[in-house]
Amino acid sequence: MQPEVGVIMGSQSDWPTMQLTCDILEELHISYEKKIVSAHRTPDMMFTYAEQARDRGLKVIVAGAGGAAHLPGMVAAKTTLPVIGVPIQSKALNGLDSLLSIVQMPGGVPVATVAIGASGAKNAGLLAAQILSAFSPDIAERLIRYRQEMESSVLESSDQL
């Protein structure tokens, strides 16, 4: 199946976080691909990936990176597809470095930035799904079910208090 979402990350060490994005996409039956791509370590590959993404059929890119997290912004600079940036929780600065590197884009080149770490990665998957749902009633329906299940589980945990 042709992937609709490209999930990329700066290093294999980002995978435990970015796996949460992939888990959500799988839960919602959205096709995706996953790759390690780094603006710093594999700049030519990053350039090609971003430049070819639309022609390959991708519709949204989720990019996770930590520290000097230039990957989401650099990818956004080379494609007009929507790019969602996930700030990885770095050891030295707890992810504040990643967050600020991703969120403070200059006007003209947006990156939709989610929260640091696990909840951000999960929300990146949901946000990608919500973008696709604007053009897919099936995905919209699955998102409604996801919300209903979330609500039920909150009500259940409240009953069990």
Ligand SMILES: Nc1c(C(=O)O)ncn1[C@@H]1O[C@H](COP(=O)(O)O)[C@@H](O)[C@H]1O
């Ligand atoms: N921020 C970037 C980029 C980039 O922005 O291109 N490439 C790798 N990295 C980040 O470096 C951190 C440490 O990587 P290692 O664990 O491989 O040393 C990772 O969080 C990765 O996202």
